[in-house]
Amino acid sequence: MSTAQTIRVDLQLIADMVQPGGRALDVGCGDGALLASLVAKSVDARGMELSQAGVNACVANGLSVIQGDADTDLRDYPDDAFDYVILSQTLQATRDPREVLRQMLRVGKHAIVSFPNFAHWQVRLRLVFGGRMPETPSLPHKWYDTPNIHLCSIDDFRALCRDMGVHVERAVVLNRNSRPIHMPPLLSNLFGEQAVFLLRR
Amino acid sequence: MLDDLTDAERKALAQCRSAVLGADRPLRLDCGVELGPYRVAYQTYGTLNADKSNAVLICHALTGDQFVADDHPVTGKPGWWESLVGPGKVIDPARYFIICSNVLGGCMGTTGPLASDPATNKPWNLRFPVVTIADMVRAQAALLDHLGIPGLFCVIGGSMGGMQVLQWAASFPKRVFAAVPIACAARHSAQNIAFHEVGRQAIMADPEWKGGDYRLHDTAPERGLAVARMTAHITYLSEQALQRKFGRNLQDRNALGFGFDADFQVESYLRHQGSTFVDRFDANSYLYITRAMDYFDLAGAHGGVLANAFKGTATRFCSISFTSDWLFPTRENRAIVHALNAAAANVSFVEIETDKGHDAFLLDEPEMFRTLSGFLKGAATVRGLK
Numbered sequence: 124m125s126t127a128q129t130i131r132v133d134l135q136l137i138a139d140m141v142q143p144g145g146r147a148l149d150v151g152c153g154d155g156a157l158l159a160s161l162v163a164k165s166v167d168a169r170g171m172e173l174s175q176a177g178v179n180a181c182v183a184n185g186l187s188v189i190q191g192d193a194d195t196d197l198r199d200y201p202d203d204a205f206d207y208v209i210l211s212q213t214l215q216a217t218r219d220p221r222e223v224l225r226q227m228l229r230v231g232k233h234a235i236v237s238f239p240n241f242a243h244w245q246v247r248l249r250l251v252f253g254g255r256m257p258e259t260p261s262l263p264h265k266w267y268d269t270p271n272i273h274l275c276s277i278d279d280f281r282a283l284c285r286d287m288g289v290h291v292e293r294a295v296v297l298n299r300n301s302r303p304i305h306m307p308p309l310l311s312n313l314f315g316e317q318a319v320f321l322l323r324r
Numbered sequence: 325m326l327d328d329l330t331d332a333e334r335k336a337l338a339q340c341r342s343a344v345l346g347a348d349r350p351l352r353l354d355c356g357v358e359l360g361p362y363r364v365a366y367q368t369y370g371t372l373n374a375d376k377s378n379a380v381l382i383c384h385a386l387t388g389d390q391f392v393a394d395d396h397p398v399t400g401k402p403g404w405w406e407s408l409v410g411p412g413k414v415i416d417p418a419r420y421f422i423i424c425s426n427v428l429g430g431c432m433g434t435t436g437p438l439a440s441d442p443a444t445n446k447p448w449n450l451r452f453p454v455v456t457i458a459d460m461v462r463a464q465a466a467l468l469d470h471l472g473i474p475g476l477f478c479v480i481g482g483s484m485g486g487m488q489v490l491q492w493a494a495s496f497p498k499r500v501f502a503a504v505p506i507a508c509a510a511r512h513s514a515q516n517i518a519f520h521e522v523g524r525q526a527i528m529a530d531p532e533w534k535g536g537d538y539r540l541h542d543t544a545p546e547r548g549l550a551v552a553r554m555t556a557h558i559t560y561l562s563e564q565a566l567q568r569k570f571g572r573n574l575q576d577r578n579a580l581g582f583g584f585d586a587d588f589q590v591e592s593y594l595r596h597q598g599s600t601f602v603d604r605f606d607a608n609s610y611l612y613i614t615r616a617m618d619y620f621d622l623a624g625a626h627g628g629v630l631a632n633a634f635k636g637t638a639t640r641f642c643s644i645s646f647t648s649d650w651l652f653p654t655r656e657n658r659a660i661v662h663a664l665n666a667a668a669a670n671v672s673f674v675e676i677e678t679d680k681g682h683d684a685f686l687l688d689e690p691e692m693f694r695t696l697s698g699f700l701k702g703a704a705t706v707r708g709l710k
Contacts, residue, residue, distance in 0.1 A: 167670075175675060182642065182672045183694040185702025189643075189661055189673035199665040 130156045132301035133319060137209055137235050140293065140321050141166055145206035148231065150193045151213035155181035162186065169205075171196060194218045197226035205231040212317075214238045216270040221283065228289060228324050237319040240296075242276030242312045260299065261316050277312045284322065293321040328440050328447060330539075332604060335397035336432040340367045340390050345466050351428075352462075354619075357453035361442070364467045365433025366390050366425035369409065370417030372473065378709055379473045380415060381464065382424040383481030383488035386556075386613055387605055389432040392424045393417075398604040407688050414697045419709070420477065427488075428463040429455045429613050431606035437536070438606055449608055450536035457484070457620045461491045465499070475499040477707055478700065482506035482685035483652065484613070487620050490660065493641070494622060494633040502703040504696065506644045507685045509656035510630050510663065511621040516651060519559055520614040523552030527607045536608050549607045550598030557597045562648035562681030566590060623663075630663035637664075640706070641671040642699040644685070644692060651682040672699060 130138070134157045141147055143165045152158050152170030154177055161168035170188035172178045181188035189196075193210065194217050208231030210223070215238050217223045227234040239261040240246075246257040256266040264271065275283070277296060284291055296315035298304045304314060311318075329337070342365040345351075350360025367390040372379060382392050382405065389396075393403040393410045409415045415422060426434035429452070437452040468476070479492045479500050486508025493503045512520075527533055530548030534541050558566075570590040574580070577587065586592040623630035641664055645657035654675050664671040674695045678684045685692070 169670065175677065178672075179674050179676075179691060179695060182674050183698035185698050185705065187640070187670050187672045187702075189665070189671060190675060191673075196662075196665075199662045201666055201668055204665075204668045 130160050133237055133297060133317060134160070134211065136295060136297075136301075136303075136319050137211060137237060138164070140235055140319070141207050141209075146204070147207040147209060148200070148205045149209045149211070150197065150227070151210060152181060152186075152188060153177050155184055155186045155188065157209070157211065158186045158188070159184065193223050197223065197230055200230040202229055203232060207231050207233045207235055209235045211235075211237045212239065215272070215274045217273065220273045220275075221287070224283070224287065224289070224322075228322065232323060233292070234289075234322040235319065236280075236322065237317060238275065238280065239271075239317050240277050240312065240315045241274040242278065243316050244313050247313075259316070277315055277318045278308065280318070280320065281308075284320070290323050291320060292323055293319075295319045328438075330431070330438055330606070332398050332431065332606075333433050333438065336389070336391075336426070337365055339394070339397045340365050340433065342366065342433055343467060343470050345463070345470055349466075351459065351466065353453050353459045354456040355453050359428075359435070359453060362428070362435035362463070363433065363439070364425050364428075364435075364463055365430075366423060366467060367392060367394070368424075369393055369422040370420050372421040372471075373709075376473055377475075377477060377707060378420050379468075379476050380420040380422045381468075381476050381479045381492070382409065382415075382422060383460075383464075383479065383485035383492075384424060384427065385481070385483035385485050386617065387553075387601070387610075388485065389430065390424045390426045391432075392422070396604070399600070404686060407686075408693065408696070414693050414700065415480070419704075421473075423467075423471075423473075425464055425467055427460045427484075427613065427616075429460070429609060429616060431609035434463070436606070437608035437612055438539075447537075447539060449539070450611075452608070452612065454615055454619075455612060456616050457487045457491050458495060458625075460616065461488055461495055464488070464492075465496060468499070475501065477709065478502040478504060478703065480504040480506070480696075481508075483508055483682065484617050486652075487617065487622075490622055490633075491620075493637060493639050494626070497634075497637045497639055500639045501707055502640045502642070502700070504642045504644070504699070505657075505660060506692075507646055507649050507652045507657070507682055508660075509652050510623055510633075510660050512618050513656070516559075517618045519555060520618055522555050524611050524614060526551035526555070527611060530607075533607065536611075538607070544602070545607045546599075546602040549602050549605065549610060550595075552607075552610060553601040553605075554594040554598040557594060559651045560681060560683040562650065562679055564648060564679040565681055568679070569593075630659065631666035634664055634667040634669050637667060637669050639669065640699075640703050641669055642695070643671065643673045644695060645673075645675045646680070646682070646684040646689075647675060647677050648679045649682040649684065 346360030486505035527548035530545035533545035
């Protein structure tokens with residue numbers, strides 16, 4: 124695995140949140156880009172991926188990945204099996220996001236979650252003034268074929284964490300170019316296109 | 325005591341290595357019997373490196389043998405896993421010291437029902453103790469001791485070979501760095517036991533079987549064994565593959581024969597499978613080895629919880645299944661993966677899309693080769709193999 128490999132900015136941000144030497148599970152690991160960068164920084168990283176093509180690509184690259192579903196297969200892992208359980212851009216596509224989050228924080232000491240912000244100003248404009256379901260760069264699907272069945276805003280996610288008694292260790296809000304923005308919550312919920320949360324029980 | 329060989333055994337032993345073990349330390353079998361001395365026939369490819377860290381054990385399936393990558397001494401056909409093992413292949417003798425031994429109970433040189441009981445000097449036949457997958461693995465471990473190999477870089481096998489892989493990981497976790505169970509299960513299902521029973525009944529219903537003592541009567545239950553093979557062979561394929569290969573095509577005729585000859589190509593194919601099998605396999609061995617598979621239940625041996633079999637394991641696992649395999653379907657392989665997850669083991673799992681059924685693990689499946697190649701490369705890096 125090449126250590127010089129460049130990965131998406133939001134994935135790099137997640138990778139930076141993981142301490143070297145720890146154990147991590149990347150749920151919905153896709154083609155293994157984040158996994159590979161974690162392995163390169165001496166993290167004992169494992170993956171779970173729904174698509175067969177993704178799993179096969181990962182294993183063929185020497186990564187430890189199983190085919191599995193965030194909604195159903197996290198419960199097969201014992202408590203505290205990992206230091207970090209990562210769910211990148213997938214929470215909104217799960218059937219039961221609250222249960223998935225609960226399982227992540229049971230299996231892992233920390234959870235890292237990234238998701239698109241449904242309260243981004245473009246989304247609001249399109250729905251309020253366009254009268255149409257929003258389609259944006261981070262939410263490119265039509266309403267009838269979107270995998271995203273449980274969309275939320277950054278504030279919604281904070282509320283869920285409060286409700287579940289989950290501690291937010293870090294929250295990073297990213298703009299359209301995946302650069303961190305530093306604004307008060309009200310504004311970041313308007314201008315942030317996606318967010319990355321580092322959570323613990 | 326071990327010398328009353330069949331032709332097949334004689335030919336096999338002439339083309340492989342063998343060791344007589346257990347003279348001083350008999351093998352304690354699951355059934356309680358102490359077996360020894362016993363012979364293990366095995367084949368090796370490549371060379372053991374200086375720190376003895378590059379050994380790969382290949383475990384063969386029900387009717388397989390030690391001739392993984394060289395011509396079969398009886399049939400002359402290429403080795404059964406030449407697609408995977410050999411120079412330039414995924415498991416390359418230039419890199420690994422590859423070992424494959426005929427299983428305990430087998431008929432290609434390793435001690436089984438064909439051998440003679442040292443106590444009576446008469447052939448064991450059905451008096452041979454019933455062996456288990458764990459017993460087969462014990463014999464393999466004894467062979468490794470004999471060869472001075474402390475641990476395996478990898479143990480790999482499909483079907484019954486996969487069962488042995490799981491048993492290795494459970495019985496000798498410290499001796500197994502990486503384990504690749506392919507198209508298998510942690511326990512034999514009711515349906516699979518049922519199919520085996522049909523095969524065994526076919527053998528035992530053959531008047532030539534003579535209570536297992538056919539060699540004493542200079543006969544062989546070839547019809548029974550052929551029927552057993554024909555039944556089993558159907559379970560190795562898939563409905564789609566049979567349809568694709570044969571459909572309702574007629575064999576060497578243009579119209580139905582209105583009789584019971586092999587009208588259909590599929591009948592002719594199965595008859596051929598049956599009749600060629602009896603040339604290279606022993607009927608009693610077939611009884612014993614199918615029984616070993618029936619008895620396999622790794623969870624049962626660990627308090628009913630499969631994860632307990634892998635508790636605290638440091639072995640890296642790669643499990644592979646095939647979409648059209650209905651003998652060891654994906655859900656059986658996935659149950660193993662779930663248990664490994666529950667034991668927090670390092671595990672990869674891939675399901676390969678194919679219509680070739682259970683036999684796919686023996687065939688040219690590029691996706692399987694890519695998976696294995698990637699997994700082994702990753703494991704070799706961690707193990708520090710060049």
